[in-house]
Each structure stands twice: as structure tokens, then as C-alpha cells.
Amino acid sequence: MNIQEIFQAVPWVIIAPILLIESILLIVALIDLARNDSPNGPKWLWVLIIILMNIIGPILYFIIGRRQD
Amino acid sequence: MQWITIFQKELLENARNFKWIWVPLVFILLSVMDPLTTYYMPVLLDNFGNLPEGAQINIPTPPPPEVFWMSFSQLNVLGILVVLLMSMGLISAERKSGVSEMVLVKPVSYTSYVTAKFVSTLLLTLISAFIGLLASWYYVNLLFGEIPFSYYIGSVSFYSVWLMFIVSISIILNTAFRTPGLVGFLSIAALLLASAINSVFKTRIEWLPPQINAYIKGYLSTGSITDDLWITAFLTIGVTVILLVASVFILRKKELAA
Numbered sequence: 001m002n003i004q005e006i007f008q009a010v011p012w013v014i015i016a017p018i019l020l021i022e023s024i025l026l027i028v029a030l031i032d033l034a035r036n037d038s039p040n041g042p043k044w045l046w047v048l049i050i051i052l053m054n055i056i057g058p059i060l061y062f063i064i065g066r067r068q069d
Numbered sequence: 070m071q072w073i074t075i076f077q078k079e080l081l082e083n084a085r086n087f088k089w090i091w092v093p094l095v096f097i098l099l100s101v102m103d104p105l106t107t108y109y110m111p112v113l114l115d116n117f118g119n120l121p122e123g124a125q126i127n128i129p130t131p132p133p134p135e136v137f138w139m140s141f142s143q144l145n146v147l148g149i150l151v152v153l154l155m156s157m158g159l160i161s162a163e164r165k166s167g168v169s170e171m172v173l174v175k176p177v178s179y180t181s182y183v184t185a186k187f188v189s190t191l192l193l194t195l196i197s198a199f200i201g202l203l204a205s206w207y208y209v210n211l212l213f214g215e216i217p218f219s220y221y222i223g224s225v226s227f228y229s230v231w232l233m234f235i236v237s238i239s240i241i242l243n244t245a246f247r248t249p250g251l252v253g254f255l256s257i258a259a260l261l262l263a264s265a266i267n268s269v270f271k272t273r274i275e276w277l278p279p280q281i282n283a284y285i286k287g288y289l290s291t292g293s294i295t296d297d298l299w300i301t302a303f304l305t306i307g308v309t310v311i312l313l314v315a316s317v318f319i320l321r322k323k324e325l326a327a
Contacts, residue, residue, distance in 0.1 A: 058091065
């Protein structure tokens with residue numbers, strides 16, 4: 001199976017909403033990080049976590065990255 | 070009037086924190102995940118499973134109610150974890166930083182302070198769960214077979230009673246301790262303890278709050294609301310009210326002592 005066949009086999013109608021939700025989460029997390037003056041930990045590290053860790057990265061940022069107080 | 074002001078302040082805070090965006094999205098992802106992976110499991114195994122040539126795996130397709138229930142159990146683990154971690158600083162962080170003193174020094178009753186926080190968190194959690202499970206219901210209908218919409222309404226309504234119980238556990242621990250991390254840890258421990266107690270005693274007392282999940286599952290497969298489900302739901306609401314009243318007392322005592 002080459003890449004093109006795999007690409008065609010993916011049911012995009014069903015997967016697309018999930019990808020959309022994922023990307024909204026990622027963008028919202030990045031916007032919030034940009035506006036956040038003192039995140040819990042270095043900023044560049046959070047950028048890496050949010051972008052590289054699928055789904056979990058933004059959630060981690062929202063729960064741990066923003067200071068609770 | 071005063072209650073509404075604090076409630077609005079909480080809603081505004083949740084909006085500024087982006088909670089109204091990310092919590093519903095996370096709940097949608099969590100609830101949709103299981104129906105989709107179950108449906109595509111044979112395809113995934115075929116293409117990426119590294120099975121030896123000619124291997125045969127026959128996975129029977131589970132009935133639609135069972136797939137729908139998978140979303141509930143997914144929310145019961147990860148969704149609840151998100152709710153508890155999200156609400157762990159609700160009151161404790163404000164007490165630690167002194168914000169709660171600035172609020173409570175004004176003519177704001179402890180009761181409205183605690184209940185406004187409870188209702189705002191509950192509202193966020195419930196709406197997220199409604200949306201997430203609606204998405205799951207939609208996918209199950211599309212991929213597996215029909216589940217009547219009334220089943221969705223019924224199961225989600227009873228499920229929200231369970232979520233209410235969970236938020237109240239977080240609230241009472243929030244009033245008792247000042248460190249958000251400790252509150253998060255203890256509320257997870259308290260829930261684990263509650264389900265452990267339930268599994269030990271469920272043959273004797275059939276209506277402990279965690280047992281409501283088993284009854285909701287039963288409701289999904291049979292479609293009839295049993296008396297057990299009603300009794301458990303009312304008991305859970307009762308326990309929630311007791312927990313809230315206790316939280317108000319604890320907060321009052323702690324704040325007066327401080």
C-alpha cells in the first residue's frame with residue numbers, strides 16, 4: 001500500500017471534524033500562551049509541547065501551564 | 070441578586086480562561102474516540118497491525134448501545150480527570166492568594182460564594198458532556214445502528230446526576246485544603262475510594278452513587294428506567310446536597326479561624 005492509496009482509504013468525512021477540533025484546541029492554546037505573561041515554566045517549552053503532543057499537549061497547557069492563581 | 074453577580078463573575082472567568090472552548094472540545098474528542106476506533110479496528114489491524122500474512126481475526130461488531138456506553142466509560146476515566154484537575158484551584162487557589170478574602174469581606178455570604186462556584190463549574194461540565202455525548206450518539210447512529218434519541222436524553226440526564234456528585238466532591242476538598250495540587254490528588258483518591266466502597270458493598274446496598282453507572286448502562290441496553298436507577302439518582306442528589314452544605318460550613322469555619 002503506497003501513501004496515495006492510504007490517503008484515499010481514509011474516510012475524510014468522518015476524520016475531518018476530529019482534525020478540526022484538534023487544530024482549534026492547538027490554536028486556542030497557542031493564542032493563550034502568547035497572551036500569558038507568566039506561564040508555569042518556560043514559554044518555548046510549552047510551544048513545543050502544544051505543537052508536538054497531539055491533543056494532550058494543549059490540555060496539559062490549559063491545566064498545568066496557566067498559573068492557578 | 071448577589072448570587073447572580075458572583076455567578077456571572079465565575080462565568081466570565083471561565084470564558085477568559087478559554088474553558089468554554091477547550092473543555093467541550095476535549096469532551097467531544099474523548100466521547101467520539103471509542104466509537105470510531107471500534108468501527109475502524111478491523112481496517113486498522115489490516116493495514117498497520119503487522120499481522121502475519123493470512124491471519125484471520127474476527128471481531129464481532131458490538132451492538133449500538135454498547136458502543137454508546139463506551140463513550141460514557143471513557144468520560145468516566147479521562148473526562149472526570151479533566152473536570153477534577155480543572156476545578157482543583159477553584160476555591161483553594163483563591164484562598165491561597167487571598168482573593169477569596171477580598172470577595173468574602175464584602176457582604177457576600179459563604180453559601181452564595183460556594184454555590185455560585187459549584188453551579189458555574191457544573192454548568193460547564195454538563196454542557197461539555199451533553200455536546201460530547203451528542204457527537205458520540207451521532208457517530209454511533211451513523212456507523213453502528215440506530216439508538217433512539219430518547220435514550221440519549223435519558224442516559225445523559227441520569228449521567229449528569231453523577232457528574233454533579235463529582236463536582237461536589239471537588240468543591241468540598243477545595244474548601245478544606247489550600248493547595249490546588251493536593252485538592253486534585255485527594256479528589257481523585259476520594260472517587261477511587263468511592264468506587265472501591267461501592268464494589269465491596271454493592272451486594273448489600275444497591276444504591277450507592279457510583280452504582281448509578283451500572284444502572285445507566287442497563288438503561289441503555291433495555292430502555293426501561295428501573296426503580297434502582299431512580300433511587301440511586303435521588304440518593305446521589307442527596308449526598309451532593311450534604312457535601313455542599315458541609316463545604317459551606319468548612320469554609321466558614323476556616324475563614325473565621327484564619
